[in-house]
Amino acid sequence: MTRLVHDFDIIISGRSFVGHAQAVALVDALGPDFRIALLDRTSATVGAALDGAVDQHGNAYPQGGRAFAISAGSQRMLEVLGLWSEVRDEAHPVRKIVLTDSELGAGVRRHVMSYDNTLDDHAPASFILQSDILEAALRRRVGMLQAAGAVTVINDASPKSIATDAFSTTTTLNDGTEIKAPLAIAADGRRSQLRKLVGIKLTSWSHNQIGIVTQVRHSRPHDGRAIQHFLPSGPFAILPLPGERSCVTWSEAADNAQRILAMTDAEFLEEVKLRFGAELGVLELVGPRQSWPLETHVARSFVADRLALVGDAARGVHPIAGQGLNLGLRDVAALTEVVAEAVRVGLDPGAGDTLAAYQQWRRFDSVISTTAFDGLNRLFSNDGVLLRAARDAGMGLLDRMPWAKQQLVNTAAGMSGDVPKLLRGEAV
Ligand SMILES: Cc1cc2nc3c(=O)[nH]c(=O)nc-3n(C[C@H](O)[C@H](O)[C@H](O)COP(=O)(O)OP(=O)(O)OC[C@H]3O[C@@H](n4cnc5c(N)ncnc54)[C@H](O)[C@@H]3O)c2cc1C
Secondary structure: OOOOOOOOOEEEEOOOHHHHHHHHHHHHHHOOOOOEEEEOOOOOOOOOOOOOOEEOOOOEOOOOOOEEEEEHHHHHHHHHOOOHHHHHHHOEEOOEEEEEEOOOOOOOOOEEEEEEOEOOOOOEOEEEEEHHHHHHHHHHHHHHHHHOOOEEEEOOOOEEEEEEOOOOEEEEEOOOOEEEEOEEEEOOOOOOHHHHHOOOOEEEEEEEEEEEEEEEEEOOOOOOEEEEEEEOOEEEEEEEEOOOEEEEEEEEEHHHHHHHHOOOHHHHHHHHHHHHOOOOOOEEEOOOOEEEEEEEEEEOOOEEOOEEEOHHHOEEOOHHHOOHHHHHHHHHHHHHHHHHHHHHOOOOOOOHHHHHHHHHHHHHHHHHHHHHHHHHHHHHOOOOHHHHHHHHHHHHHHHOOHHHHHHHHHHHOOOOOOOOHHHHOOOO
């Protein structure tokens, strides 16, 4: 490949899950001569931070504790990129999904729908993986790419301004350094600085809920079941991890969440037990408590002159379906495909046509997802007797329609619509 004349071929701002995955996918597709700058606003030793994440003491981002539902599509992508073998032993397959709908104090959490979480070829449709394990694997790989000269990680770097001409975009960092490339990618999370600098506005709203995450060990086996209790103040998900542990991802009405987060560990465990149900036996807290304000947003454009948004910089969804990271990885797969196609035929990776193809592929799908997850949350975070009767009747009907449940599984697995190559398990 002919080396482009700019300082870098691509600048990626944001060194979390999506930014790391974007760097790895581009080098995998275009080879180590393709030079990538990866901007990290922290120093080398600090881990990735989801914007707004705090522990129970209000400190920014504690490591571990949190877990992702990794869809089969994302898993195939990690496999193609050679990352899955590094995390596979720690990823627990989700074999069955159980949904319940009940009041907070109900003695029994009645199942309203349950289904096998497998694809047509019987492979699991999703896995639960701790965020710190995924992060460590991504960091190791980017470290190797750094050693090979393909990726230059710039620490303590935050974009201060961005200027674009006919051939390149120049990002000026907080220390005055200027870096130049034909394309910049904003993977800098929901408060994206690059997005702000180019003036892309958001459509956003708050759910008036707080996401709480913790880990528990239980005396009975989960058998790979993921359980979602729909409760009046928000969904409470129990996600199976190896070693008879589960990650709890819980959306709670904001005022009640503040009260719960201020509790001692013993009091907090009682609140978890009140929601958890008795199916998994005796519970013990084994992870830190973390919380996030829950908001939904979609960028009004996913591209600007020589700039593309990926991950939470492009859109942030309610965690009800555990899809935020999966959508971000789908962005990475789609953007890698359009950029690689352009570069291979000697075209400019930051040209308007290339970015328009990316936007067309990803933005409509994102608007649909954000609206669907928001609608689900509104439908279920509600205690109206009539509404509960109607939704339970609807779920009961769906529960008797195996083909419809299989469609749900395929969609959540990232296997529906125009699926990018990486999510199909094919190299770009
Ligand atoms: C409670 C909860 C549960 C969730 N569960 C799941 C789940 O089960 N499955 C799933 O798929 N998703 C889940 N998500 C969503 C998922 O966490 C996010 O979608 C994902 O972390 C987004 O990754 P990202 O890399 O785009 O952004 P982030 O993880 O927010 O990373 C952004 C990065 O950009 C950096 N940055 C920010 N500003 C600058 C700057 N000015 N300069 C340079 N760098 C900057 C930050 O330091 C950070 O490293 C959940 C979210 C919540 C809140």
